[in-house]
Amino acid sequence: MNYDVLVIGAGLSGLSAAALLAKRNLKVAVVDKSYCPGGSCGSFKREDVFFDQGSSMLFGWGERGFNAHRFLFNCLQEPIDIIAHPLLYCVHYKGENIRFFSDIDRFIEEVARLFPTQKANLQRFYADMGQLYTHVMVENPSYTTPDETNRREALQALLSHPVSYLRFLSYLNKSAKTLLAKYFTDPAIFSFFDKLTSTYSYTTVEESPAILSSVMFIDNHVGGSYYPAGSALMLPGKLEKVIEEHGSVMIPNREVVRILFSDNKPNGVQLDDGSALYADQLIYSGTVWNLYGKLIPPEYSDHKRRAWAANQQPTYPSVVLYSVVDKTAIDADAMAVEMLVGDPTTLNEEEVTAYLPSVDDHTICAEDEHVVLAIGPTFRTWDGLDAQTYQNQKKEEIDRLITTLERRFPTFRNHVRYTELATPKTIERFTLKNGGAVAGPKQMLGNHMFKRLHVRTEYPTLFCCGESTVMGTGTPTVTTSGIAAxxxxxxxxxxxxFVFRSGMEQYVNLLSPPYTTKQLYASDDEMTRAIKLKARRCQICEHPTCCNDSDLDVPSLMRRVMVGNLVGAKRLLEASQEEDYEALQSRCIREEAVDIQAVCTFLEAWQSPSTP
Known part of the structure; x- marks a missing residue:
């Protein structure tokens, strides 16, 4: 098969790039190993509960600041409902609950409880960083990566605020600690900022480049934090919708095992089933290690480049606890995101970020329960274990994480309804993130910015995006890399x-929590809403019994319907030529089967509004 562009990987960066290219009517194919798109921003279901695989706190949707997601959806002209969290999150630090208000003055009052002698310094620091942020990020919005920045536009921006820009650029090869040392006299405050940079970019202030940290410290107050209404499934689902509505294709459950070359230029990929796909250009959205260590044949790269890739230091491996608890286990003051700090002076396994998306989104689980994700580092060995040892170790990790959560929610253990653990091996299996390093290579001095993988590679037909590239980890940054690619x-x-234009039509609909089932699909007509709600009952099984002896991928069809991608769902149905919907429904694992028959019958009759 031949395409204009092949995208390797259906994470957020790859999907963003593919959707934009499809919008320009290029013939694009997106290949991904997983059965659901999204990568770390993907979702799965267990017993009617939506779980976010990793990304459960999203930045970049606000009306001001570094709002790459908003820009992307405006470019795609794709409406999306987004819940705006009232506060960014809170950090439990040395017995204090530090709340991150959008009002920086209020936030400073919070931090000053921990460091009363530093209040004036905090005010000076945030005032300076705020001015820098306004001049560089707000007044001259740019949705590209530094390696792809237009020189003429960059010069115009610099001339608008030369002092701020020169100061900002001076931070390029300095650490965040060096920057902080110019403002603060109490060394203990560095440990607090360590926790902020470790949350944002998985690095300490000593490792973090000041040029990135100076933006982080302000952006998350100005820009805010958000959650896709109806679960994180909606975000990759909407991008997939744009891709398929414009005639391009998704190829799930297939792993790219080799990049093919012609005349010393990448021109295609070999898949794990032995088949090959070809294109004029390739966009790779995976890790730098897999690119040079697995996909590019050694004869087409030099030893120096392969060694450079192999030597990039990964972020720490993580474990993720997925749990459902009785609603009574979570107090009414709980926030959607809470960071639990163990030892303020070091990073250890007691440092866990708890995500409670059901606090603000009431559609992802039952009314009498809450979804709680706990993500943190693991320093145990997970490779080379026999099956029994591996399972025992998983049980120990579940117990450890529950114990950590009990520091914040004392009755948590007594109210657990369901738990499941993703180990580093699980993370690598589903996202191809080497060793379970959820943020890819560390964005640390010596391995930062321009020393990382660029959008343009040494090959004229191969482009890159994702967290291995210049801007590193984070949903708005990888989205920006996808836009740049x-x-x-x-x-x-x-x-x-695709460039920013003043007065662009807005497609992001910000909602105040709580988001309820009444609001779900509220803009649809009665019949369409009813069908989407029926589809939403599907468990999106990885190994579905309903599809036995059928070419129709029912979970993929239902997932498309529940995010509003009726074009993609109908295409799947027609390609399968399946007619016995009753037989499919009879094999559903639910006691009360998903109404597959009604959904498929609806799709048979449905016509796209753009269809003549």
Whole structure:
């Protein structure tokens, strides 16, 4: 099969790039090993509960600041409902609950409880960083990566605020600690900022480049934090919708095992089933280690480049506890995101970030329960274990994480309804993140910014995006890298690129919590809403029994329907030529089967509004 562009990996960056290219009517194919798109921003279901695989606190949707997601959806002209969290999150630190208000003055009052002698310094620091942020990020919005920045536009921006820009650029090769040392006299405050940078970018202040940290410290107050209404499933689902509505294709359950070359240029990929796909350009959205260690044949890369890739230091491996608890286990003051700090002076396994998306989104579980994800580092060995030892170790980790959560929610253990653990091996299996390093290579001095993988590679037909590239980890940053990769391909093809324009029509609908089932699909007509709610009962099984002896991928169809991708769902149905919907429904694992028959019958009759 031949395409205009092949995208390797259906994480957020790859999907963003693919959706933009499809919007420009290029023929795009997105290949991914997993059965559901999204990567770390994907979702899965257990017993009617939606779980976020990893990304459960999203930045970049606000009306101001570094709002790459908002820009992307405006470019795609794709409406999406997003819940705005009232507060960014809170940090439990040395017995204090530090709340991150959008009002920085209120936030400073919170931090000053911990460091009363530093209040004036905090005010000075945040005032300076705030001015820098306004001049660099707000007044001159740019949705590209530093390695792809247009020099003329960069010069115009610099001339608008030369002092701020020169100061900002001076932070490029300095650590966040060096920056903080200019403002603060109490060394203990560095440990507090350590916890902030470790949350944002999995690095300490000594490791973090000041040029990135100076933005982080302000952006999350100005820009805020958000959650896709109806579960994180909606975000990759909406991008997939744009891709398929414009005639491009998703290829799930297939792993790229080799990049193919012609005339010393990448021109295709070999899949794990032996088949090959070809394209004029390739966009890779995976890790730098897999790119040079597995996919590019050694004869097409030099030893120095392979060694450079192999030597990039990974972020720490993580474990993720997925749990459902009685609603009574979580107090009414709980926030959607809470960081639990163990030892303030070091990073250890007691440091856990708890995500409670059901606090603000009431559609992802039953009314009498809460979904709680706990993500933290693990320093245990997970490779080379026999099956029994591996399972025992998982049980020990579940117990450890529950014990950690009990520091915040004392009755948590007594109210657990369901638990499941993702180990580093689980994370690597589903996302191909080497060793379960959820944030890829560390964005640390010596391995930061321009020393990382660029959008443009040494090969003229291969482009890159994702957390291995210049801007590193985080949903808005990887989205920006996807935008940059798409624009690089469009520029090569002399097609119109996607750039910010004042007065762009807005497609992001911000909602105040709580988001309820009444609001779910509220803008649809009665019949369409009823069908989407029926589809939403599907458990999106990884190994579905309903599909036995059928070419129709029912979970993929239902997932598309529940996010509003009726074009993609109908395409699946028609390609399968399945007619016996009753037989499919009879094999559903639920006691009360999902109404597969009603959903498929609806799709048979449904016509896209764009269909003549």
């Amino acid at each position: 798409a624009n690089a391909v469009l520029g090569l093809r002399t097609l119109e690129t």
